[in-house]
Amino acid sequence: MLMSWWNLGKKSHTRETTTKVANSNFEVDASEAGSGFVSSTNSQESSSANAPLFRSVSLPWNKSVITEPSTKPVDKNDLTESLFETEWVSLPSGGSEPSLGLGSYLIISRDAINLELPQGWQGIQVSDKKELEAILTQKAWTHVAMLSTGHEEDVKLALWLLQAVGRNTDSRIKQICFATKFGSTDDAGLWGLSRTFRLEYPEIRTQCLEYKNTQYLLSAIGQCFERSEEDEFLSDQNGKIHVSRLRRCTDIESSTKLSLRGDASYIISGGQGALGLVAVDLLVRRGAKYIVLLSRSSMKPEVEDKLINLRKHANIELLSCDVSQEVDVLYAKAWLERKKWPAVRGIVHTAGVLSDGTIQNQSSEKLQVSYSAKVNGARYLHTHLCHQTFYFYFLLPLQPSVLRDRETMQQLMQHWTHWH
Ligand SMILES: NC(=O)c1ccc[n+]([C@@H]2O[C@H](COP(=O)([O-])OP(=O)(O)OC[C@H]3O[C@@H](n4cnc5c(N)ncnc54)[C@H](OP(=O)(O)O)[C@@H]3O)[C@@H](O)[C@H]2O)c1
Known part of the structure; x- marks a missing residue:
């Protein structure tokens, strides 16, 4: 799971990145120099009649050695080889005013835009698809920012856009x-859609910005637009901008140990599905004795067959339950209480319905199908099955084209991680 960048506790790895202004006088220790070189003009040299117009200075970091890609096979048992996480790196401050590049800037939102916009920027409140399409053809806009109001409806507006x-x-x-x-969690799908x-x-740069302080919102948007090579930004309480970088996971040890208790119940939503069955097998092998599978349909014969062996080691029951319906989860x-099964200590949430499609083939209704279950x-x-003695909650994301759901679950997970 990606880390919460705001969590400035033990998991915070934000570091400062400084920009060095180029200087035309290069002072380089020859003994450190590699064979690369750079051409530089120097005011003193160019004033001398005999001085060459250009001077070659080797730079220490410019080595001519080309590293071949490693042929060493990746050790699949060594998680440090393949697990990455996000590190948020702060950028130098860009000031509190949005800088103005060339172009026509449009800001849209479902709410009224109460911001003092600089010249060249226009803010328009949008409520439906036709209105949005009319606004987009009103002018030759070059940059569009959408201010989310924090609701699922914003994802619909983003899809139309x-x-x-x-x-x-x-x-x-x-x-x-x-x-x-x-x-905000309900609009986290904007990050997935983008x-x-x-x-x-790929020819249109779609960026996402999470901001903490509305005071710096406009300058943060301006900085996003300026940094067209970056995709995702965070603007902190003081308006400082952070961008994401990948790095190898550092706390793998703590995340690999999963031992289960025989005196606890475990829930697998979508338990009859392909991954649900893999999860049942894993939980039984790790010591679970009480497992409930949740599924909308009744037990399939092929699933019944697969459970025969596992049921020799654990109580495994299937409950008819549509997890998108609160009443079913209740x-x-x-049922657990009536049967006097032990307290729930883990949930594997694999329930999901495929509702795939390209951006042009998506609709808010289609997105809702997968969103409901996930x-x-x-x-x-x-809400109803997790409590203070809870041990784990494993959420399985959907396929990449429905990243909207994945991002929302990611946000929920970050909130719940703090809660537990
Ligand atoms: N398999 C992969 O390689 C893979 C890769 C990436 C992500 N995923 C995601 O992981 C999840 C599980 O994958 P899978 O391959 O196991 O899918 P699957 O075989 O289609 O299983 C999904 C299960 O979810 C159940 N389900 C759907 N809606 C439900 C609801 N509202 N309430 C309760 N159960 C519900 C379905 O059973 P009923 O119809 O009986 O309810 C079905 O058994 C999916 O969300 C999938 O998108 C899978």
């Missing part, structure tokens, strides 16, 4: 930025 921009081959829009307020759009339309909870299901399971 991306579909309209993607469809219009004459559009001059080259950058789109979604701004979400720190702590990642999907980025893959499908029913599962009541995100609403995750919320209900957490």
Whole structure:
């Protein structure tokens, strides 16, 4: 799971990155110099008649050695080889005013935009798809920022925006930025949608910004637009901008140990599915004795067959339960109590429905199909079955094209991690 960058406790790895201004006088220790070189003009030398126009100075970091890609096979048992996490790196401050590049800047939101916009920027409140499409053709916009109001409805507006921009081959829009307020979870899907759009339309830069302090929102958006090589930004309480970098996981040891208790119950939503069955097998091998599978359909014969052996080691029951329905999850909870099964200490949430599609083939209704089982299901399971003695909650994300759900679950997980 990606780390919460705001958590400045033991897991915080934010570091300062400084920019060095180039100097034309290079002072380099020859003994350290590699064979690379750079041409530099120097005011003193150029004033001398005999001095060459250019001077070659070897730079120590410019080595001519080309490293061949490693042929060493990756050790699949060594997690340090393959697990990465996000590190947020702070950038030098860009000032509190948004800088103005060339172009026409549009800011849209479902709410009224109460910000003092600089010249060249226009803010428009949008409520429906037709209105949005009309606004987009009103002017030759080059940059569009969308201010989220923190609700699921914002994801719908973002989908309309991306579909309209993607469809219009004459559009001059080259950058789109979604701004979400720190702590909101219902609009986390904006980050997923923008990642999907980025893959499908690499020629249009889609950026995401999470901000903490509205005072610095405009300058943060301005900095996003300026840094067209970056995709994701965080603006902290003081308006400092951070960008994400990948690095190898550092705390793998603590995340690999999973031993289960025989006096606890474990829940697997979507337990009849492919991954659900893998999870049952794993939980039994790790010592679980009470396992409940949740599924909308009744026991399938092939699943029944697979459970024969596992049932010799553990009590495994299937409950008919649609996890997207709160009442069904409450029913599962009541069943556990009635049967006097031990307290739930772990949930593996694999329930999910495939609702795949490219950006142009998506609709808010289609997105809702997968969202209900994944995100609403995750919320209900957490609300009604997780408690203080809880041990783990493993959420399985959906396929990449529905990154909206994955991002929302990621946000939920970060909140719940702090809660537990
Ligand atoms: N398999 C992979 O390689 C892979 C890779 C990446 C992500 N995933 C994700 O991981 C999840 C599980 O994958 P899978 O391959 O095991 O899928 P699967 O075989 O289709 O199983 C999904 C299970 O979820 C259950 N389900 C769906 N909606 C439900 C609901 N509202 N309440 C309760 N149960 C529900 C379905 O059973 P009923 O129809 O009986 O309810 C089904 O058994 C999916 O979300 C998938 O997108 C899978």
